[in-house]
Amino acid sequence: MKKNRSLQLNLSVKKAFYKVISVSIIFMMSGCWGQKRAKKVYADNVKNAPFDAIIVPGIPYNGEHWDDVMMIRVYLAKYLYDQGITKHIIFSGSAVYTKYYEAEIMKKYAIALGIPEKVIFTDTLAEHSTENVYYSLLQAYDLGFEKMALATDPYQSYFMRRVFKQTKVKSLTHLPINYDILEAMAKPEPEIDPTSAIKENFIPLTERESTTARWRGTMGKNVDFSKLK
Numbered sequence: 001m002k003k004n005r006s007l008q009l010n011l012s013v014k015k016a017f018y019k020v021i022s023v024s025i026i027f028m029m030s031g032c033w034g035q036k037r038a039k040k041v042y043a044d045n046v047k048n049a050p051f052d053a054i055i056v057p058g059i060p061y062n063g064e065h066w067d068d069v070m071m072i073r074v075y076l077a078k079y080l081y082d083q084g085i086t087k088h089i090i091f092s093g094s095a096v097y098t099k100y101y102e103a104e105i106m107k108k109y110a111i112a113l114g115i116p117e118k119v120i121f122t123d124t125l126a127e128h129s130t131e132n133v134y135y136s137l138l139q140a141y142d143l144g145f146e147k148m149a150l151a152t153d154p155y156q157s158y159f160m161r162r163v164f165k166q167t168k169v170k171s172l173t174h175l176p177i178n179y180d181i182l183e184a185m186a187k188p189e190p191e192i193d194p195t196s197a198i199k200e201n202f203i204p205l206t207e208r209e210s211t212t213a214r215w216r217g218t219m220g221k222n223v224d225f226s227k228l229k
Helices: 003-023 025-030 035-048 068-082 102-112 129-142 154-165 179-183 211-218
Strands: 053-057 089-092 120-123 148-150 172-174
Touching: 035 154, 035 172, 053 068, 053 129, 068 089, 068 102, 068 179, 089 102, 089 129, 102 120, 120 129, 129 148, 129 154, 129 211, 154 172
Parallel strands: 053 089, 053 148, 089 120, 148 172
Antiparallel strands: none
């Protein structure tokens, strides 16, 4: 463990929370999806545990250490597994903006934190938020899982709920991050070797898709929702 980063990472839950707020300020100001609402959704939905799997979307990795948002998502996965709220974890994320497969990097961190490798699965196809959920659900179905939850920050959870509402997917619920829970956890950064998570011949998404195409991908225009149940 990198003990010299432990205190910094303990404090970065709040930093990551404010980063999320900066992206979702309209929703927070309108009262649509603040922390109070997120806590209620978490409390209501966690009563349905245990889940067969949680889906944890990825975040880009810079090759040196995890982003604050990646940190809280991995620790959320650890908390939910340690508490018996989920039986398995599906990390999702391709090599999108950096050469590292996001899902594989998160898996490495999760294993280093003590989560058994046998309960972790990865989706390395998703390049957009909607695809994180879509491809992970398809993988979960193939694995025989029936009850899944999306475990991520409140804004992304709210956004995905809105996007997937029209699909009437019954196998997915939402566990938006309760920052109070994570704030109380010690959060050292473990050592990992990221080399095996590098995508060969990597080209960033910004060079392969226009801004419009990326937005369409985020809105789920690249996937067939009829395959979900």
